[in-house]
Amino acid sequence: MTQTRGRAQNWDTSPVSVQRYLLPRERDQGVITVRRHPAVLIPPIAEAVGGLVAAFLLSGTLLRTNAPLRDVVWVAWIALALRLVWKAVNWAVDYFVVTSQRIMLTSGLLSRKVAMMPLGKVTDMSFQRSFAGQLLGFGEFIIESAGQDQALRTVDHIPNPEKLYLDVCEMLWPPAPPPDCKMCNGSGNVVMVEERKLVAVTCPNCNGTGKAPPQRTDGFEDPHIESADPNNDPSED
Ligand SMILES: [Zn+2]
Helix, strand or coil: CCCCCCEEEEHHCCCHHCCCCCCCCHHHCCCCEEEHHHHHHHHHHHHHHHHHHHHHHHCCCCCCHHHHHHHHHHHHHHHHHHHHHHHHHHHHHHHEEEEEEEEEEEEECCEEEEEEEEEHHEEEEEEEEEEEEHHEEEEEEEECCCCCCCCCCEEEEEEEEEHHHHHHHHCCCCCCCCCCCCCCCCCCCCEECCCCEEEEEEECCCCCCCCCCCCCCCCCCCCCCCCCCCCCCCCCH
16 A cells, blocks of 8 residues: 655556656655646647648749759658657656655656756755746746756746645645644643643543554543643542
């Protein structure tokens, strides 16, 4: 059974290419995996479409009678189209990964590259959104670290950066578990008034362990003690 922190996913829902870089304790504590926003592909798509229009126009007009140059134009367009395919495939395998231990950026299809930064080194984290980012829903993460290595200083085209920002904060500062013993909040001591003075005494509910006492099954209720009421002090019995 894996326990996840905050809104982190279970490790087995993250892609296999990311799973192989995860430590066992990172798997236990959940992993955030996001792909870059598809807007990263807008420039190569625009170039491929623009190139196609230009190639059609040129072959229909200026180059109508110049077959060799027309071939050159179409070969150039094929190169643009292949470049788009290459960028799309690389986009599909690139992931921004946040675990309980570190931030990682995996990239590259043929030669895999993994940049990483321990969470303990992160000194500041912010994000900014360009106008296009506001419209399309992506932003740039800016991670300041204590180390010299700035491989991960900015990570652009992060989708829904507000949510990721909160998720990463949950990773950095996980919520404290609720106290076992409700009477002493897990501290093992309660403060009582004795002869008009506040004194700390061993919690009668958990006997100072801070853990919840075993549930009774014999029908008796747990002792109910008003900890701040001197007239109802169980230590006087
Ligand atoms: Zn207690």
